Amino acid sequence: MTEKLDLTGLSCPMPVVKTQLAMAKLEAGDLLEVVATDRGALSDIPSWASATGNDMVETDDQGSCLRFVIRKGRASPVPPKNPSSDTPEAEGP
Amino acid sequence: MDDVPQRMTIIAWSGDLDRVWPQLILASTGAAYGMTTTVFFTFWGLFTLKRADARITGTNWMTKMMSAMNHQGLSKMDLGGVGPAMMRKIAADHKIAPPDELLATCQELGVRLWPCGMTMDLMGLRQDQLIDGLAEPVGAGTALAEMQRSQINLFI
Numbered sequence: 192m193t194e195k196l197d198l199t200g201l202s203c204p205m206p207v208v209k210t211q212l213a214m215a216k217l218e219a220g221d222l223l224e225v226v227a228t229d230r231g232a233l234s235d236i237p238s239w240a241s242a243t244g245n246d247m248v249e250t251d252d253q254g255s256c257l258r259f260v261i262r263k264g265r266a267s268p269v270p271p272k273n274p275s276s277d278t279p280e281a282e283g284p
Numbered sequence: 285m286d287d288v289p290q291r292m293t294i295i296a297w298s299g300d301l302d303r304v305w306p307q308l309i310l311a312s313t314g315a316a317y318g319m320t321t322t323v324f325f326t327f328w329g330l331f332t333l334k335r336a337d338a339r340i341t342g343t344n345w346m347t348k349m350m351s352a353m354n355h356q357g358l359s360k361m362d363l364g365g366v367g368p369a370m371m372r373k374i375a376a377d378h379k380i381a382p383p384d385e386l387l388a389t390c391q392e393l394g395v396r397l398w399p400c401g402m403t404m405d406l407m408g409l410r411q412d413q414l415i416d417g418l419a420e421p422v423g424a425g426t427a428l429a430e431m432q433r434s435q436i437n438l439f440i
Contacts, residue, residue, distance in 0.1 A: 202380045204313040208389055211316035242317045 192217075198227040199256075206232040207239045210261070214245065217263045222248065225259040232257055291434035294323045295427065298440070299331030301372075301383065307332075307440045308386035314436070315393035322434075323390070324427040326400035330407070332387065333399055338413035391417050398422050 196213045198206045206227045214223055225236065233252060236259050240247050249260035292314040296307040307323060314321040325333050375382060381389070390397065399414055401421030411421065431437045 200379045202378055204309045204316070205381055205389075208312050208316045208393065212392065239317060 193222040193224055193260075196223060196225045198225060198229075198232075200228055202229050203231045203235065205229075207235050210236060210239065211243070214243075214261070214263055219263050219265045221263045223261045223263065225261065227257045227259070228255060230257075232259075236261070289318055289320045290436070291320045291430070292322070292436040292438070293427070293431045293434040294321075295431075295437075295439045296323050296325045296329035296332065297327045299328040303329075303440050304332055304383045305375075305380075305386075308383055308390055310438065310440075311395045312386055312390045312393055315390065315395045319436075320396075321390075321393075322396040322398060322427075322430050324398045324400060324422070324430070326403050326424075326427075330399060330403045330409070332383070333397065333414045333418060334409065335413055335415060338409065387415075398427065400424075400427075 194213060194217060196210065198209055201209065206225070206229050210223065210225055213225075217223060225232075227236070233250070237247050237250065239245075240261050244264040246262040246264055247259065248262050249258070251258040292310075294307055294311055296303070298304075307329070311321050311323050372382065374380075397418045399411075399418055399421045401423050404410070404414075404421055411418075
């Protein structure tokens with residue numbers, strides 16, 4: 192399946208952050224199509240994909256509008272459910 | 285890509301907007317990158333986590349001083365002078381997310397928000413006067429131990 196995400200008008204760090212939040216809801220192999228206007232996303236989205244084990248399928252720079260297609264990888268980390276309330280002592284080294 | 289998540293720890297010691305912004309922008313970005321991200325809110329940085337209606341009590345000279353600096357018990361996230369107001373306008377003009385939205389995003393991404401227990405004592409703040417979804421208060425030792433195993437440590 193392909194999920195679409197419109198991040199038009201949002202600035203750093205929201206393109207990367209919102210992309211991660213959307214990706215966390217998808218299954219491995221699913222596609223996410225992201226539209227953004229923040230020029231920083233041109234380097235940030237591929238950098239984020241590489242760091243999180245997702246694959247860039249397409250990067251389309253139309254000047255005022257950027258379009259990305261990302262395939263969710265198997266190793267893509269999902270943020271833990273509620274680690275904010277974890278006690279620090281509960282964690283291993 | 286490493287199997288073990290990378291770690292980032294941010295020591296947030298200031299509640300000024302020009303520091304709160306980078307604290308929360310970098311924390312949310314780190315979490316989006318899959319890093320185990322922790323922010324230790326200490327001294328004036330703790331104001332970011334305080335409920336708007338919570339008043340700083342405390343009786344000694346230092347808590348009174350901090351209370352005076354923190355006008356009417358409102359943090360700079362809510363009030364602020366000309367500088368923060370100007371930054372808010374700049375942020376709105378450029379569609380940069382305001383700090384309260386960034387803080388909520390950090391929580392959604394699982395950033396661990398650690399209030400400094402010593403600062404809470406210093407200001408006479410109880411946990412119920414802080415926002416929901418925080419970890420239990422910790423001390424400098426816990427924060428330093430987390431920094432010791434983090435690849436990225438920032439003091440903002």
